[in-house]
Amino acid sequence: MKMSKLFVQTLRENPSDAEVVSHKLLVRAGFIRKLTSGVYNYLPLMWRVLKKIENITREEMDRAGAQELLMPFVQPQELWEESGRWGVYGAELMRLKDRHERGMCLGPTHEEVITSIARDGLKSYKQLPVNLYQIQSKFRDEIRPRFGLLRGREFIMKDAYSFATNEEDLMKEYQNMAQAYKRIFKRCGLDTKMVQSDSGAIGGKISHEFMVITDTDAGENDVFYCDSCDYAANSNHAISKLPAAVVDGGFNKKEVIDTPNTHSIDELAAFLKVPETVILKSILYIADSKPVLALIRADKQVEETKLMNAVGANEIRIATAGEIEEIMREHGFDAVAGFIGPKGLNDINIIADKTVYDMKNFVVGINQTDKHLVGASLSDFPNIDKYYDIRLCEAGDFCPQCGKPLKVTRGIEVGNIFQLGTKYSEPMNAVYTDVDGKNKPFIMGCYGIGISRTAAAAVEAHHDEHGIAWPVAIAPYHVVIVPVNINDELQIQTANRLYEELQRAGIEVVLDDRDERAGVKFKDADLIGFPYRITVGKTITEGLVEFKTRQGEVMDKISPQDAVYRIIAEVNKILA
Numbered sequence: 001m002k003m004s005k006l007f008v009q010t011l012r013e014n015p016s017d018a019e020v021v022s023h024k025l026l027v028r029a030g031f032i033r034k035l036t037s038g039v040y041n042y043l044p045l046m047w048r049v050l051k052k053i054e055n056i057t058r059e060e061m062d063r064a065g066a067q068e069l070l071m072p073f074v075q076p077q078e079l080w081e082e083s084g085r086w087g088v089y090g091a092e093l094m095r096l097k098d099r100h101e102r103g104m105c106l107g108p109t110h111e112e113v114i115t116s117i118a119r120d121g122l123k124s125y126k127q128l129p130v131n132l133y134q135i136q137s138k139f140r141d142e143i144r145p146r147f148g149l150l151r152g153r154e155f156i157m158k159d160a161y162s163f164a165t166n167e168e169d170l171m172k173e174y175q176n177m178a179q180a181y182k183r184i185f186k187r188c189g190l191d192t193k194m195v196q197s198d199s200g201a202i203g204g205k206i207s208h209e210f211m212v213i214t215d216t217d218a219g220e221n222d223v224f225y226c227d228s229c230d231y232a233a234n235s236n237h238a239i240s241k242l243p244a245a246v247v248d249g250g251f252n253k254k255e256v257i258d259t260p261n262t263h264s265i266d267e268l269a270a271f272l273k274v275p276e277t278v279i280l281k282s283i284l285y286i287a288d289s290k291p292v293l294a295l296i297r298a299d300k301q302v303e304e305t306k307l308m309n310a311v312g313a314n315e316i317r318i319a320t321a322g323e324i325e326e327i328m329r330e331h332g333f334d335a336v337a338g339f340i341g342p343k344g345l346n347d348i349n350i351i352a353d354k355t356v357y358d359m360k361n362f363v364v365g366i367n368q369t370d371k372h373l374v375g376a377s378l379s380d381f382p383n384i385d386k387y388y389d390i391r392l393c394e395a396g397d398f399c400p401q402c403g404k405p406l407k408v409t410r411g412i413e414v415g416n417i418f419q420l421g422t423k424y425s426e427p428m429n430a431v432y433t434d435v436d437g438k439n440k441p442f443i444m445g446c447y448g449i450g451i452s453r454t455a456a457a458a459v460e461a462h463h464d465e466h467g468i469a470w471p472v473a474i475a476p477y478h479v480v481i482v483p484v485n486i487n488d489e490l491q492i493q494t495a496n497r498l499y500e501e502l503q504r505a506g507i508e509v510v511l512d513d514r515d516e517r518a519g520v521k522f523k524d525a526d527l528i529g530f531p532y533r534i535t536v537g538k539t540i541t542e543g544l545v546e547f548k549t550r551q552g553e554v555m556d557k558i559s560p561q562d563a564v565y566r567i568i569a570e571v572n573k574i575l576a
């Protein structure tokens with residue numbers, strides 16, 4: 001490809017709406033253009049990258065024994081009613097009506113459609129196990145589309161679904177997919193961590209995520225991991241052991257005392273001169289429009305996904321100040337936020353964290369503004385009768401497997417694997433006939449990879465202040481050849497010869513034939529992120545060129561032939 005013909009427009013400025021590096025660089029380097037919020041055009045350079053990630057994914061999925069198909073992007077409401085998800089999926093599901101007023105949606109994921117395909121096509125245990133996958137655009141009306149391709153509304157996903165007759169085969173396929181994912185991300189030039197995770201709205205039991213570790217804001221997940229063993233988990237699922245802490249407030253007697261204006265735990269602890277560990281924190285949430293009171297030792301935070309799972313809700317949020325006062329009034333109390341507690345809230349679902357179980361002689365709100373009960377004990381609150389783990393881990397907590405201190409880092413989720421069981425097959429009556437002649441629901445798994453998110457994550461992981469530094473396997477082109485002066489006969493001749501030679505060897509080359517200053521061409525080359533650059537300048541009169549890798553290795557006097565051999569050898573090794 002000649003640079004003069006390549007469809008690319010690099011920009012000097014970062015787009016004003018971009019917060020993270022991959023978004024800035026992909027726009028500036030001419031890979032993507034926004035069409036509307038969370039929806040992007042993939043321009044030619046981007047499309048080359050995406051096709052490479054797709055192809056690596058496809059090769060590894062095929063190698064793992066999965067079969068590719070393609071399902072429709074638009075799906076009928078009826079199918080979503082069969083699974084029960086039409087009512088619960090929420091606003092991310094883009095719903096529409098056709099001209100006959102029939103309900104449809106844009107596919108955010110394809111469990112329903114694939115389950116209907118299996119129901120029609122897989123009749124006997126003899127046909128199982130099977131794994132079917134597709135690579136396709138998805139649409140989710142994300143509440144906060146942001147970070148460019150990392151969280152778009154329309155994005156490209158590889159989604160695979162497995163069908164088995166028993167848990168053991170599901171587990172085998174799950175492991176098989178985990179191995180395929182490791183190969184896929186490695187081939188893409190990405191380091192990933194496989195971490196335990198919550199199975200979220202999609203449901204199911206065991207699930208893992210593949211995270212690209214990053215120390216930037218682009219990592220929307222906190223990952224807790226242990227250096228001493230292999231424990232790694234998303235914060236929404238991570239568990240830990242706690243160091244010993246003071247949990248006895250040492251109050252002489254149980255009494256209600258004035259605690260004026262202590263609206264926060266900080267203020268209350270300072271006022272009473274006690275550690276936070278002797279305070280029982282009560283937080284009112286609204287879970288699927290019902291109030292839920294979460295209780296936790298006050299030095300710890302509630303992890304909302306864990307809380308949501310404990311309640312069995314689909315949506316959860318903290319109650320507003322107004323809602324708190326109203327709920328208090330409904331229960332005969334006159335209290336504002338900061339002073340609430342479990343007292344007398346017998347018809348409200350109370351979810352107590354395990355840290356509460358060990359508390360003695362503690363401080364707690366009693367639904368009276370400007371007052372707290374001190375010297376309280378759990379026997380004062382018979383409505384606290386079950387304990388859950390709803391606690392957010394913190395760095396320094398101890399590993400649940402080996403007891404060493406956990407560390408925390410940020411991660412970008414590029415893929416995940418779920419064990420679904422019969423979550424879809426049962427309600428949708430998707431059954432096969434087993435050896436014993438009985439009809440049984442399929443035991444399913446599902447496996448996703450964000451293709452477009454993976455491309456952006458690669459930029460997050462591989463860039464510097466000058467631009468993108470694509471891993472060779474997913475770079476839009478491998479090499480750029482820059483003749484310094486296109487009016488110099490020898491330079492342009494050499495550049496053309498190298499261009500043809502590399503192309504013949506199957507290397508993807510761009511020849512920067514533009515009549516621009518060398519500095520401009522170098523800037524663009526670094527911004528776009530070609531893994532290799534050959535510069536043909538004055539030294540060509542001595543038969544030498546400059547060879548540079550995007551990683552920063554420079555050989556300023558090398559024979560053109562050596563540069564060509566090195567590139568061919570390295571690219572072929574990576575692509576092999």
Ligand code: ATP
Nearest residue numbers: 149150151152155157413414415416448449450453
């Ligand atoms: P997230 O928690 O980041 O919203 P998810 O759990 O909703 O992800 P899945 O429904 O399992 O994700 O989708 C499979 C994969 O699709 C994810 O691992 C991720 O790589 C990708 N993905 C999900 N949502 C988006 C999005 N809005 N933009 C780009 N990629 C996405």
Ligand code: MG
Nearest residue numbers: 092140142200
């Ligand atoms: Mg999501």
